[in-house]
Amino acid sequence: MSGALADLPLHRAADLLRRREVSSVDLTRAALTRIDERDGEIHAYLQVTVDQALDAARAADDRLAAGDAPPLCGIPYALKDNISTIGIPTTCGSRILEGYVPPYDATVTGKLKAAGAVLLGKLNLDEFAMGSSTEFSAYGPTRNPRDTTRVPGGSSGGPGAATAAGMGQFTLGSDTGGSVRLPASFCGVVGMKPTYGRVSRYGLVAYGSSLDQIGPLTRSVRDAALVLTTIAGHDARDSTSLDWPVPDYNATLGAGISGARVGVPREYFASGLEPGVERAVRAAIDRLRDLGASVEEVDMPHTRYALAAYYVIAPAEASANLARYDGVKYGLSVRDDGDLLAMFSRTRAQGFGAEVKRRIMVGTYALSSGYYDAYYVKAQQVRTLVKGDFDRAFERFDVLAAPTCPTVAFKIGEKVDDPIGMYLTDVLTVTVNCAGVPAIVVPCGESDGLPVGLQLIGPAGGEARLLEVAHAYEESSL
Amino acid sequence: MSEGELSRAEVDHVARLARLALDDAEAERYRVQMASILAQFAVLNELNLAQIPPSAGVHPLSTVMESDEPRPSLPTAAVLANAPAVEDAQFKVPPVFEE
Numbered sequence: 384m385s386g387a388l389a390d391l392p393l394h395r396a397a398d399l400l401r402r403r404e405v406s407s408v409d410l411t412r413a414a415l416t417r418i419d420e421r422d423g424e425i426h427a428y429l430q431v432t433v434d435q436a437l438d439a440a441r442a443a444d445d446r447l448a449a450g451d452a453p454p455l456c457g458i459p460y461a462l463k464d465n466i467s468t469i470g471i472p473t474t475c476g477s478r479i480l481e482g483y484v485p486p487y488d489a490t491v492t493g494k495l496k497a498a499g500a501v502l503l504g505k506l507n508l509d510e511f512a513m514g515s516s517t518e519f520s521a522y523g524p525t526r527n528p529r530d531t532t533r534v535p536g537g538s539s540g541g542p543g544a545a546t547a548a549g550m551g552q553f554t555l556g557s558d559t560g561g562s563v564r565l566p567a568s569f570c571g572v573v574g575m576k577p578t579y580g581r582v583s584r585y586g587l588v589a590y591g592s593s594l595d596q597i598g599p600l601t602r603s604v605r606d607a608a609l610v611l612t613t614i615a616g617h618d619a620r621d622s623t624s625l626d627w628p629v630p631d632y633n634a635t636l637g638a639g640i641s642g643a644r645v646g647v648p649r650e651y652f653a654s655g656l657e658p659g660v661e662r663a664v665r666a667a668i669d670r671l672r673d674l675g676a677s678v679e680e681v682d683m684p685h686t687r688y689a690l691a692a693y694y695v696i697a698p699a700e701a702s703a704n705l706a707r708y709d710g711v712k713y714g715l716s717v718r719d720d721g722d723l724l725a726m727f728s729r730t731r732a733q734g735f736g737a738e739v740k741r742r743i744m745v746g747t748y749a750l751s752s753g754y755y756d757a758y759y760v761k762a763q764q765v766r767t768l769v770k771g772d773f774d775r776a777f778e779r780f781d782v783l784a785a786p787t788c789p790t791v792a793f794k795i796g797e798k799v800d801d802p803i804g805m806y807l808t809d810v811l812t813v814t815v816n817c818a819g820v821p822a823i824v825v826p827c828g829e830s831d832g833l834p835v836g837l838q839l840i841g842p843a844g845g846e847a848r849l850l851e852v853a854h855a856y857e858e859s860s861l
Numbered sequence: 862m863s864e865g866e867l868s869r870a871e872v873d874h875v876a877r878l879a880r881l882a883l884d885d886a887e888a889e890r891y892r893v894q895m896a897s898i899l900a901q902f903a904v905l906n907e908l909n910l911a912q913i914p915p916s917a918g919v920h921p922l923s924t925v926m927e928s929d930e931p932r933p934s935l936p937t938a939a940v941l942a943n944a945p946a947v948e949d950a951q952f953k954v955p956p957v958f959e960e
Contacts, residue, residue, distance in 0.1 A: 688908060
């Protein structure tokens with residue numbers, strides 16, 4: 384029974400809670416038991432907050448007994464460890480933040496707490512969310528529950544693996560260039576990146592501020608709708624937060640997709656796409672047609688330039704954002720007999736891992752005098768063109784359908800010493816962040832026994848339609 | 862844009878700007894890796910960007926203003942709780958100037 388509870392999708396667990404057939408303590412214990420059983424091998428969690436979780440579960444059970452509890456009340460979940468939690472260490476997978484305990488909650492943490500959701504702990508990630516495999520965590524890699532010799536994707540590998548392995552009914556990750564969608568695809572779960580500004584970034588440790596967005600990883604599309612409805616909304620503490628109304632995304636599901644216009648961007652099926660991945664994604668698109676959608680190909684000619692633009696812009700923003708880790712206010716501080724500058728430079732040299740340093744170096748170079756126009760400004764101009772491709776496509780289409788990644792989950796160690804090979808993993812996801820539009824990944828079968836994710840992309844603010852199409856596909860594939 | 866050539870002096874300069882005390886082996890590794898990463902960016906030169914405005918972000922947001930009213934901030938003790946060194950309710954750092 385406990386095993387079955389751990390694997391329940393969120394919306395089913397919420398139904399059982401509401402009917403008082405299970406308690407939040409039951410669900411929480413089931414998840415904690417699964418963590419005990421499996422996380423020694425998988426290593427999705429950096430930290431499990433057992434006592435706090437059980438306290439929160441008991442409080443949720445009281446609320447449920449009193450009636451009138453919000454939809455996520457009593458549901459066990461976990462957060463990527465770059466999302467701030469008051470009183471609970473937040474490491475960002477980095478040695479430089481070892482022992483750091485945030486004095487405040489991220490807005491999403493506060494919203495989930497207010498909703499009565501039960502935090503199980505904090506999840507592994509590539510250091511400061513920079514990576515595509517979770518191998519760049521200072522605390523060791525996370526393994527893919529579907530094949531533990533393989534990576535779970537990154538940078539939200541902990542959230543992807545935990546969601547797939549029944550270690551929490553849902554998780555939150557962050558997506559700067561694909562970091563929610565790639566783990567969803569590799570681990571065989573649903574992952575959503577909302578419109579830039581849809582979910583507050585307050586308390587999300589910044590990586591690429593013009594690209595970062597928090598999103599849910601879940602075991603069904605309906606679950607993603609429930610979580611998004613809870614965490615979305617304007618926040619005065621995030622100046623890039625969108626002041627747009629938030630619909631009840633769950634309420635609109637099930638309307639069907641007859642008449643929906645689906646665009647298939649040719650460039651996303653370019654060379655390098657594994658045949659098994661292409662087969663699974665094409666079959667999923669055929670299914671959308673069978674469900675009543677019209678399907679047509681579309682050209683997005685600047686797609687092939689987006690990866691280079693992204694790998695200038697994101698490191699440039701990272702090099703500025705990570706300047707705050709200097710040994711003064713929190714975290715590691717290396718103070719030998721040197722002066723202030725020596726403290727900064729040695730703290731950062733010891734505290735950051737190889738990939739973070741690599742991106743800080745590239746970003747600093749791209750912003751430095753003499754190279755700013757040649758790299759940074761040029762990348763921002765290309766960003767305009769990439770966004771223009773989406774604007775034009777969404778004049779004709781409601782959603783775009785594409786693969787999430789050219790490959791399935793690769794072996795641990797395969798790309799860890801090959802920065803460019805690792806960056807290429809993001810070639811089909813970074814476009815979405817450059818344009819700020821929402822996207823959702825939904826499992827669409829397997830290639831060589833490993834999960835493949837269908838990526839559906841919508842226009843800014845188009846989450847409701849995106850969820851409807853994803854839900855219709857998911858229902859038809861059950 | 863250079864085509865993947867990077868000197869050790871350039872790497873040392875960037876490391877200084879980035880406040881990273883790299884050892885010799887690291888600096889050399891980054892010299893090679895950065896050169897190959899920068900070479901990938903050459904693809905951006907294929908485009909004619911003369912008339913294209915740069916995008917810093919994605920939404921046409923105007924400057925967000927807040928009313929200029931004092932509000933409670935985090936307590937000093939909470940802010941200093943993570944500090945490596947504290948003196949008189951302030952962050953303490955090594956000297957900047959010789960005495």
